Amino acid sequence: MVALPSLRDKVLEEVGKVVVSKQRETELLLISLLARGHTLIEGVPGVSKTLLAKSFSECMGLGFRRVQFTPDMLPLDIIGGFVFNMKDREFEFRKGPIFTNILLADEINRSPPKVQSALLESMQEHQVTVEGHTEGLPSPHMVIATQNSVEFQGVYPLPEAQLDRFMLMIGIGYPSAADENAIIKRNLTGIDTQAIKSIVGPKELERALREVADVKISDELVDYMARLAAETRADERVELGASPRAMVHLSHAARAKAYVSGRSYVIPDDIKELAVYVIAHRLKLRQRSVLLEGTVTSEAVVREIADRVKPPR
Amino acid sequence: MAFRQVEYAVKERFPDMPEGFTMREALSRVRSLEPGLSWDQIEKSLEAYEEYRYGGALHPSGEHPELAELLRSLRRRW
Numbered sequence: 001m002v003a004l005p006s007l008r009d010k011v012l013e014e015v016g017k018v019v020v021s022k023q024r025e026t027e028l029l030l031i032s033l034l035a036r037g038h039t040l041i042e043g044v045p046g047v048s049k050t051l052l053a054k055s056f057s058e059c060m061g062l063g064f065r066r067v068q069f070t071p072d073m074l075p076l077d078i079i080g081g082f083v084f085n086m087k088d089r090e091f092e093f094r095k096g097p098i099f100t101n102i103l104l105a106d107e108i109n110r111s112p113p114k115v116q117s118a119l120l121e122s123m124q125e126h127q128v129t130v131e132g133h134t135e136g137l138p139s140p141h142m143v144i145a146t147q148n149s150v151e152f153q154g155v156y157p158l159p160e161a162q163l164d165r166f167m168l169m170i171g172i173g174y175p176s177a178a179d180e181n182a183i184i185k186r187n188l189t190g191i192d193t194q195a196i197k198s199i200v201g202p203k204e205l206e207r208a209l210r211e212v213a214d215v216k217i218s219d220e221l222v223d224y225m226a227r228l229a230a231e232t233r234a235d236e237r238v239e240l241g242a243s244p245r246a247m248v249h250l251s252h253a254a255r256a257k258a259y260v261s262g263r264s265y266v267i268p269d270d271i272k273e274l275a276v277y278v279i280a281h282r283l284k285l286r287q288r289s290v291l292l293e294g295t296v297t298s299e300a301v302v303r304e305i306a307d308r309v310k311p312p313r
Numbered sequence: 314m315a316f317r318q319v320e321y322a323v324k325e326r327f328p329d330m331p332e333g334f335t336m337r338e339a340l341s342r343v344r345s346l347e348p349g350l351s352w353d354q355i356e357k358s359l360e361a362y363e364e365y366r367y368g369g370a371l372h373p374s375g376e377h378p379e380l381a382e383l384l385r386s387l388r389r390r391w
Contacts, residue, residue, distance in 0.1 A: 218367045265368030268335045307331035312366070313320050 007208060008260040010199050014059040017195045019052050020186060021179040025170050027260065028277060029056045029144070033102075034212045034256035037167025037249060038123050038143040040108075040158075040281065047172045048183075049146040053104045056144075060205065061198030062101035063138060069111040071154065075118035079128045093133055098122055101138050105145040109155045116162055119143060123165045140209060160240060160284065167249040168274075169281035171299070208259070215255040216265040220312040225250055225271060231305045232283060237296060240284035250278045268311035276302045315380040316362050322387040336362075347386050354379035 008027060015026045025041075029052070032039040041049045050066075057064040067078060075081075080096030097103065098119070108116065122128050123143055127136045145166070148155070163169075175183060225247050233241030254270040261270075280298040316336060323339040324330060330339065336359060344352055358380055361373040 216368055221367065263368070265364065267337075267363050267367055269337050272333070272335060307333040310332050311335050313316070313334075313336050 007200065007204070011056070011059055014196055014199050015052070015055045018055045019048055020182045021175060022048065022052050022172075025052055025172060026056060028168055028170050029053070030260060031253055031256040031274070032168050033060065033140060033142050034208055034259060035167060035249070035252035036140060036142075036209070037253065038145070038165060040163070040166040040169040041144065041146045041172060042149045042169060042281075043146075043172035044174065045148055047174065049172055050104070050106055052172075053144040053146065055196050057102040057104065058196045059198060060102070060200050061202070062140070062205075064102045064104070065097040065100040066104040066106060067097050068106045069108050069115065071110060071112065073111045073115045075115055076130075078115060078118050079122065079130060081130055082133075093130065093135065095135065096128075098128060099135070099137060101140055101142065103141075103143050105143055107148060108145040109147040109158060112156055113159065116156065116158060120162065120165065140205070160282070163281050164243055164245055166281065167253055168277045170277065212252075212256050212259045214264070215258050217251055217255060218265070218312075221254075221266055221268065221271060222251070224268060224309070224311050227309050228271075228275060228279075228305060231309050232279060232302070235301060235305060237285055237301055238283055239286045240282075242279045242282055246279055246282050250274060253278055268313070272306050272311060275306050315377055315384070316359070318384055319380065319387070322384055326387045343383070343387065347383075350383055350386060351379040355383055 008030060011030050012023050012026055016023065019026070029039055041053060043049050054064075054066065076096060078096050079098050080094050082091040083094050084090075085092045105119065108119075122137055122141070126139070126141050127134055129135075143166075147158070149171075174180075228250075229242045229244070229247045232238055235241070250271060251266075253274050254266045257270040257274055258264070258266045276299050280302045283298040283301060285296065285298060285301065320336065320339070323334075323343065327339075327342065330342075340355065340359065344350070358373070358377055361370075364370040365372050
């Protein structure tokens, strides 16, 4: 197996033509895709969440659909449904926008739980079932969902079961002064979204997906992940710790991270670095901890846990 | 293995290092204080060690003067 650091470099360069200073976030999207996961992007309005997701999809050369989630949506707006064909005089299944490689679910928390849960089966099983009729989704299939972190009115927070299906959550904050300067200048001349070319062919991507599955992860690293998971459940500030699914996601993501770093084996740093992106959004902190330690966040708790669990060295 | 000695030396030199430190994190910290060491060679040795430890490669053989230099540096300051 030949690992591919060049794939990461190509993707970072291409997305960087349009999106300013989002190398880390772009790499995480690539890791999620190669690990066959889904990604949630959270941030305040106007920090390029949608632009990042769209640019990434375009440069990967995959089928792409964008759905703006709204309060009046219905599940069939996402997954599709049966419509009556007047000509043939029978019902036929009409596929919804989810039948694509990359689905951008924009502002996912604006739609009611019924619509959010319509995504559940597809995210986990890579298939859709309507009235007993099952349709497989194209491969690879990835949901990139965005949500606004500051709005509390008119939004429906994603339930824990739904959050657990996202392999990674990427938080995007405000840019530095230097980056903001670059963003303003780039927008003065107009962003050329056509500048992004599809730089990864289907064969290259297929090969990468296959090879990521061959990346070696040693038993002591699996044990390290299990100890991290146990620690999240034992921490007194945490009401709901990392699920077994979280650890499965972490192992897949660590393999993809090793692959894009040019290695055919996972090292402890892959796991420690990704732990916050894979675990934090799944933790539910005790209300008492949040009230007593006003600044405590799930991310901070995961970082503390990763700092006290001894990795293999 | 030399990296086992490096681990102990790092722990003695930096008692504030959290229990969860990785070898790469430890070396990154030492590098910020000792930029003059043979860091290219040290990194190559670490990669060979990781490949042996986690990738199933053969045990890296031969002399490692760069790691001896690193150990001397860590112990000198202590």
